[in-house]
Each structure stands twice: as C-alpha cells, then as structure tokens.
Amino acid sequence: MxxxxxxxxxxxxxxxxxxxxxxxxxxxxxxxxxxxxxxxxxxxxxxxxxxxxxxxxxxxxxxxxxxxxxxxxxxxxxxxxxxxxxxxxxxxxLLRPLRVVRTYDRIQRRHHQPRLTLYARVMAYAGLSATLLGFAGALTVYHYEHDAPGATIRTFGDAVWWVCATLSTVGYGDVTPVTPMGRVVAVGVMACGLALLGAVTGSFSSWLIQVFTREDERGDGGRPPGGSPGAS
Structure with a gap:
C-alpha cells in the first residue's frame, strides 16, 4: 500500500x-x-x-x-x-504557461469517457506543450540575445526559427544563442524537445501496433485452425 x-x-x-x-x-x-x-x-x-x-x-x-x-x-x-x-x-x-495544459487535462478528465483516445490525448498534450514552451522559449531567447554582442538571433523570427529547430531536435546551427541565459534556455528547450518527441513517437508507434494487431486478428478470423484458408 x-x-x-x-x-x-x-x-x-x-x-x-x-x-x-x-x-x-x-x-x-x-x-x-x-x-x-x-x-x-x-x-x-x-x-x-x-x-x-x-x-x-x-x-x-x-x-x-x-x-x-x-x-x-x-x-x-x-x-x-x-x-x-x-x-x-x-x-x-518559462514553464508557467504549462498550467494551461494541466487545466486542459482536468477538463478532459471531468468526462466519464474522454473525448479523445489515450494516444490522441498524449499527442494533443505534447503538441500544446510544445507550442507554449516554444513560444515562451523564443520570447526568452530573443529578450536576452537580440542586442548581445556577436548574437545571431537578431529578430523574433530568428528566435522562432531557432526554437523550432531545437524542439524538433534538428539543430541546423545557423542561429545559436551566445549569452549565458540564452544557452541555459537552450538546454531546457532541448530537454523538453527530446521528452515531447519521445512521447509523441512512442504513442504513435503504440497506436500503429494496436491497429496492425487488430487487422491481423480480423484477418485470422476466417482461417481454420492448423491450416490455410480454403484448405480441405
């Protein structure tokens, strides 16, 4: 217990x-x-x-x-x-907007039967979290980077492009933070990107396995035990 x-x-x-x-x-x-x-x-x-x-x-x-x-x-x-x-x-x-995701989760749980399946909820929460974290991360990086000496993130558009590349774990490297605070935010965005990508990938893979398993079970329904379909 x-x-x-x-x-x-x-x-x-x-x-x-x-x-x-x-x-x-x-x-x-x-x-x-x-x-x-x-x-x-x-x-x-x-x-x-x-x-x-x-x-x-x-x-x-x-x-x-x-x-x-x-x-x-x-x-x-x-x-x-x-x-x-x-x-x-x-x-x-940076993480305060995640309260909105928590509220959305509680609204879903108030229904006896959630409107979305488990896998759809995981992907919806991950998408909402990524959007909120990405926007907050872009704001924070732009705030500390746009007027720093030697900075490559000069506009908010640069910050949005950087956070999209970082959250998706692509990391082109064409724009990168140079200030200590910008790099601290970058580490957090990288960690969140890995976690969110793992959650979405795992849920999508589980959903595909479940779909293929049901299809296999339906396909085996008309097969006689120990033989192939149509065997006499």
Missing part, C-alpha cells in the same frame, strides 16, 4: 477554486511578458503596466503555492517532492 496520504478536503476545495484564476494568471503572465519583450518602443507607462501584470500573475502563483503548502499539513520538503512540477513552474517563468 502507498504511504502517500490523500489530500485534505480543504486543499481539494482550494485546488478547484484556484483552477480558473491560475489559468488566467498563466495567460496574463505570457501576455505581459510578450508585450515587454516585443514592444520595444513602448512608453514608460505601458511598460510599467505590463510589468505590473507580470508580477501580479507571479504573485497569484506564490499565494496559491503558500496556501496549498499550509493546507497540505506536510513539511516543506515533503510538499516539494509531492508537487515538484508546481515548484519548478513557480521558480521558472
């Missing part, structure tokens, strides 16, 4: 209550960060407003994390181990 205790009722109610605000906070953070990075000629007032939205979204994550830590009745280290993804998302802004 597992020694992992069930979540207290107060924590479950809090999780349900905070699901919509956290999703909105994820989108607000991504929108505010996008404005800060791409709108270079933004006035000081609008830039401060965008920055306020970014920090407000971060504050929502911090408050949610602190409340759930208190409601869980666990020690800090044990809580971190049980909620590793939430801890990483709290510390790394």
């Amino acid at each position: 597992s020694d992992r205790p069930p979540a207290p009722p107060q924590q479950e109610r809090w999780d349900l209550l905070m699901e919509p605000p956290l999703t909105v906070a994820s989108l607000v953070y991504l929108g505010g960060y996008t404005v800060l990075v791409l709108a270079q000629d933004l006035s000081a007032g609008w830039r401060d407003l965008s920055l306020a939205f970014v920090f407000a979204a971060w504050a929502v994550f911090v408050i949610d994390y602190a409340v759930r830590l208190r409601l869980s009745r666990l020690g800090p280290l044990r809580f971190v181990r049980r909620n590793l993804l939430d801890t990483v998302v709290l510390l790394l802004p």
Whole structure:
C-alpha cells in the first residue's frame, strides 16, 4: 500500500477554486511578458503596466503555492517532492504557461469517457506543450540575445526559427544563442524537445501496433485452425 496520504478536503476545495484564476494568471503572465519583450518602443507607462501584470500573475502563483503548502499539513520538503512540477513552474517563468495544459487535462478528465483516445490525448498534450514552451522559449531567447554582442538571433523570427529547430531536435546551427541565459534556455528547450518527441513517437508507434494487431486478428478470423484458408 502507498504511504502517500490523500489530500485534505480543504486543499481539494482550494485546488478547484484556484483552477480558473491560475489559468488566467498563466495567460496574463505570457501576455505581459510578450508585450515587454516585443514592444520595444513602448512608453514608460505601458511598460510599467505590463510589468505590473507580470508580477501580479507571479504573485497569484506564490499565494496559491503558500496556501496549498499550509493546507497540505506536510513539511516543506515533503510538499516539494509531492508537487515538484508546481515548484519548478513557480521558480521558472518559462514553464508557467504549462498550467494551461494541466487545466486542459482536468477538463478532459471531468468526462466519464474522454473525448479523445489515450494516444490522441498524449499527442494533443505534447503538441500544446510544445507550442507554449516554444513560444515562451523564443520570447526568452530573443529578450536576452537580440542586442548581445556577436548574437545571431537578431529578430523574433530568428528566435522562432531557432526554437523550432531545437524542439524538433534538428539543430541546423545557423542561429545559436551566445549569452549565458540564452544557452541555459537552450538546454531546457532541448530537454523538453527530446521528452515531447519521445512521447509523441512512442504513442504513435503504440497506436500503429494496436491497429496492425487488430487487422491481423480480423484477418485470422476466417482461417481454420492448423491450416490455410480454403484448405480441405
């Protein structure tokens, strides 16, 4: 038996209550960060407003994390181990948009019969994760690279091209990050690309094997035992 205790009722109610605000906070953070990075000629007032939205979204994550830590009745280290993804998302802004994927997963689970098959869900989640991570990664790399000495990523289009090549594990090498932060982001994008590609490839392979197995079973249905079709 597992020694992992069930979540207290107060924590479950809090999780349900905070699901919509956290999703909105994820989108607000991504929108505010996008404005800060791409709108270079933004006035000081609008830039401060965008920055306020970014920090407000971060504050929502911090408050949610602190409340759930208190409601869980666990020690800090044990809580971190049980909620590793939430801890990483709290510390790394690049991963905050993944909250949207988690919300999508919960919506699917509310149905007694999910609208998509297991393999389709894996590929849909991987595609959504790749899109969100790719966009956030391109923003972050462009933010640190576009005005760095010797940089090859000068435009947001260069950053999008780079993140597509990196997530797909192709790695053309025509544009590469040169700053320390850009390279740290590159390592994260590479790791995510390998994981997502492995998930999609594995699911697609399993689906093909399942399809071929069913076809073989149907094809063997009319074959007499111990002989070939039509044998007398």
